[in-house]
Amino acid sequence: MCKAFQYLLVIETFGLTKKFGDLTAVDGVSLVVREGEILGLVGPNGAGKSTLVKMLCTVLSPTSGTASILGYDIMKDSQKVRSIVGYLPEEPRVYDYMSGEEFLSFFADVYGSGRERIPELLEFVGLTEHARRKIGEYSKGMKHRISLARALIHDPPVLILDEPTMGLDPASSRDVRERIKSMRRSGKTILVCTHYMDEADFLCDKLAVINRGRIAAIGKPEELKAKVAKQRYLGIVIKEDSLIGKFADEVGGSVDGRLVIVKVKDVNSTMSKVHDKAKKLKATVLSIKTMDPSLEDVFVAVTRGGKWA
Secondary structure, three states, rough: OOOOHHHHHEEEEEEEEEOOOEEEEEEEEEEEEEEEOEEEEEEOOOOOHHHHHHHOOOOOOOOEEEEOOEEOOOOHHHHHHHHHHHEEEEOHHHHHHOEEHHHHHHHHHHHHHHHOOHHHHHHOOOOHHOOOOOOHHHOOHHHHHHHHHOOOOOOEEEEEOOOOOOOHHHHHHHHHHHHHHHHHHOOEEEEEEEOOHHHHHHOEEEEEEOOEEEEEEEEEEHHHHHOOOOOOEEEEOOOOOHHHHHHHHHHHOOEEOEEEEEOOOOEEEEEEEEHHHHHHOOEEEEEEEEEOOHHHHHHHHHHOOOOOO
16 A cells, blocks of 8 residues: 555544443444544444544553554554544543643643644634633633643644533534634544534534444435435425414424424425415415435434434
């Protein structure tokens, strides 16, 4: 294999497995993440996402299988792996008695990376004005951001982020997502573990859906959506609020707020049925639109026994 091609495959796992007694948390996972790519790991709670991430970061040792990052084996070259990976755990550990600046200085010394990048990183995470405040005075969102700066202190080419916006308010979540997106544009290779489908859709070039410790589906978001697009829906809005329930019953649909959602096999025949039933009830149809599948539809299809092509 040529050296250039090897370098493109930044993260590689082959049959990676982790058992805790009789429980198999990760079961034979094989995947690759290419240079400059954001791969999202999504799946229900307990699916094995965090266990997989911890193995890649050398926090846990695999029971079997192999994994490498930039060609370095996570077991044989664990110290080197830690030097090239920036890891943001689900619940980052910070030192409340330190200021933000002291916290980053401490980890710069740990990595031997020098303190020159600290002002740049504080600016990147929007904490320049709070650099000398004690971390114990920070909000949860600010603690997440200083932890993100800590993960970047040694300028790693690879980032592994476990639930980076968990528990944050909407504004803080949006801010962190934008910063992650900007790091991808700067050439970082990023693996993001999340259970927020909108976050996965916004951030990720490719998604791996994990269910019961296994990769149940993998591909670009649009490719995964296309696989569930065989089941189409119409979203219908009628003028008369008092008739929404009756109208939904007539067309065999369900109600979501003012929207009546109907499964479609043939668009033309369903449209004809909709208008006939509206006429029967003397209801006024305000709008009809085809509803494209979402990543939530993919998630349900893969993890909850829905149809998956």
